Amino acid sequence: MTALPREFYMPNAVHVARTLLGQVLVRRLPDGARIEGRIVETEAYTGLDDRASHGKDRITPRNRIMWGEPGRAYVYKIYGMYWMLNVVAEPAGQPAAILIRAIEPLAGLDHIAARRASPEPRLWTTGPGRLALALDITNAQNGADLTRPDDGLWIEAGAPVPDASVRAGPRIGLGQTPEPWLSIPWRFWVAGNAFLSRPDKGVAGDR
């Protein structure tokens, strides 16, 4: 298996969020452990006008990765205790990133179990905070190049998810964000998958 090329991340963030579904996120820990998970839920954040995006205004020390090379990891801490894993998209100079919200564990389950308190696999990688804990992702992975195995975190090609299995809806946790950004359907997920951050009600909202 080989990592997806940088060109994969060049298109606009909404398109990349859609095509990331089904791809395989791979983590190689310092001790040699290998963990793999199929991406089943994503959210797109663009720059320019998107009021929910960290890239909405200007470059700051935290968000500078968003303006850089596509195909790299943008990791930041939220609520004082959780790390969020994002993938930078669009050409350098344009702030855009995709938040990986959930993965379906494929390999390395025992390594995840060792790190997570809950004995319930469904609670290991369902949600951005949880998946970061499961894969031991912290700010040490900020800027990691996802197009190569060198940094211990990368993305490989997985089985494509057909349009019929893709659903879209509003992004989660946006709080005071004004419309239309609050409701724009830039969250994508694999219909009916058991590892979504919240249960799939079976409702479509396609785009």
Next chain:
DNA sequence: CCGAGGATTATCT
């Protein structure tokens, strides 16, 4: 089953 509230800190104003 469900909703409320707490945890805990980097970041920006």
Next chain:
DNA sequence: GATAATCCTCGGA
């Protein structure tokens, strides 16, 4: 000094 792209626990029903 307020807020945040979240998760977990606990109390009530």
